[in-house]
Structure formats: structure tokens, C-alpha cells
Amino acid sequence: DQQVKQNSPSLSVQEGRISILNCDYTNSMFDYFLWYKKYPAEGPTFLISISSIKDKNEDGRFTVFLNKSAKHLSLHIVPSQPGDSAVYFCAALSGAGSYQLTFGKGTKLSVIP
Amino acid sequence: GAGVSQSPSNKVTEKGKDVELRCDPISGHTALYWYRQSLGQGLEFLIYFQGNSAPDKSGLPSDRFSAERTGGSVSTLTIQRTQQEDSAVYLCASRWTSGGTDTQYFGPGTRLTVL
Numbered sequence: 001d002q003q004v005k006q007n008s009p010s011l012s013v014q015e016g017r018i019s020i021l022n023c024d025y026t027n028s029m030f031d032y033f034l035w036y037k038k039y040p041a042e043g044p045t046f047l048i049s050i051s052s053i054k055d056k057n058e059d060g061r062f063t064v065f066l067n068k069s070a071k072h073l074s075l076h077i078v079p080s081q082p083g084d085s086a087v088y089f090c091a092a093l094s095g096a097g098s099y100q101l102t103f104g105k106g107t108k109l110s111v112i113p
Numbered sequence: 114g115a116g117v118s119q120s121p122s123n124k125v126t127e128k129g130k131d132v133e134l135r136c137d138p139i140s141g142h143t144a145l146y147w148y149r150q151s152l153g154q155g156l157e158f159l160i161y162f163q164g165n166s167a168p169d170k171s172g173l174p175s176d177r178f179s180a181e182r183t184g185g186s187v188s189t190l191t192i193q194r195t196q197q198e199d200s201a202v203y204l205c206a207s208r209w210t211s212g213g214t215d216t217q218y219f220g221p222g223t224r225l226t227v228l
Binding site for chain 1: 117119144146148153154155156157158161163169172204206208216217218219220221222
């Protein structure tokens with residue numbers, strides 16, 4: 001049973017527009033969420049994170065929103081750039097001191113120039 | 114080095130052979146993970162090392178898989194008697210925790226193909 005779900009395997013967005021990547025989770029014990037970005041032939045790189053005590057975290061063009069009641073988070077990229085084209089993974093941690101990330105299957109974002 | 118490194122980058126082997134995959138974590142990071150990513154799947158946790166504590170091996174899919182970490186630094190993941198279903202990208206990550214931020218830094222991975 002998948003505890004972290006990214007239901008859209010792919011997404012295409014025009015350059016300059018907003019990209020919204022969604023992630024749902026089922027485990028109510030998750031309290032820290034991360035987004036990773038992965039280019040082909042490279043390992044994932046950390047992008048942005050959010051603690052469950054917050055509902056928004058912003059870093060430049062990237063904003064993550066968390067809706068705990070809906071067990072849903074989303075990553076917004078504004079404005080989208082061609083270099084943002086990659087696979088984006090949502091991941092979650094549960095509990096203080098936990099260390100085992102649970103990943104979604106990823107969403108492939110294509111930003112069209 | 115500046116980041117996590119892994120070797121080899123690609124490994125093609127025949128079914129039944131043993132393989133060893135190597136990970137050099139970021140210097141100073143005491144926590145190290147192995148994950149694998151099969152085609153069309155997310156990252157699957159395999160094993161976790163933290164300092165001198167006993168490793169968490171709960172993610173290893175079978176007893177053909179083992180890992181060790183020598184001197185609290187370099188780690189080797191060994192797969193014995195490889196099967197075709199072992200084909201995947203094996204990723205290593207080391208972990209940094211500071212000021213409430215918990216970040217794992219990934220290596221580029223080793224793509225294993227079992228023929």
C-alpha cells in the first residue's frame with residue numbers, strides 16, 4: 001500500500017506559467033515533507049521541505065503548501081523555466097528522530113519553451 | 114569530495130553473479146542510506162546506517178542483499194546470486210540534520226542490469 005502518492009506521472013507546462021505538482025499521503029504520522037528533483041542519470045537533489053506545523057514554505061520560485069486535514073501537499077513553481085524539466089519526488093518522514101523517507105513515484109515535469 | 118559519489122555508474126552482470134556497489138558519503142555525515150529505484154517506481158528504502166549503531170536492514174528485499182559500512186564512511190552494498198528483478202538504479206544518500214532541517218544528499222546512483 002503506497003503511503004505517499006503522486007497521481008500524475010507527468011505534467012507539461014508552458015515556460016513562464018505556474019507548475020503545480022501534487023502529492024497525497026495516507027499516514028497521519030507523517031510530520032515532515034520534502035520535495036526532491038531528479039535529472040536523468042543523476043541522483044535526486046533536495047529542493048524544499050515543510051514541517052507539519054506550517055502550511056506554507058517559500059524559497060524563491062518554489063513554494064510548498066501543506067493541507068494536513070486533506071493529507072495533501074503541493075509544490076508550486078512560478079515562473080516555470082525549461083531548466084525545471086525533471087522528475088519531482090515527494091517524500092515524507094514520520095515522528096521526531098525518524099530517518100526513513102517514504103517516497104512517491106514521482107511526476108515528470110516538462111516545461112515547454 | 115563535495116558530494117556523495119557512487120561506483121560504478123553502470124553495471125551489467127549475468128544472472129547468478131554477485132555484485133558490489135560502492136558509496137562514498139559526504140565527509141562528516143554520519144547517516145547513510147541505500148535506496149533503489151526500479152523502472153516506473155519511487156525510491157525504495159533498503160538499509161540505513163547511523164554512526165556506530167546497528168543498521169536498520171528492514172528494507173532489504175531478501176537475504177541475498179547485504180551492506181556494510183567501514184570506518185563510519187564508505188559503504189558497500191552486495192547482491193549475491195543476482196536475479197533479473199534486481200535490475201534497478203541503486204542510490205546512496207548521506208544525511209545532514211541541522212536546526213530542524215533534515216536533508217538527504219544523494220549520489221548519482223549505480224544502474225544495475227542483470228541479464
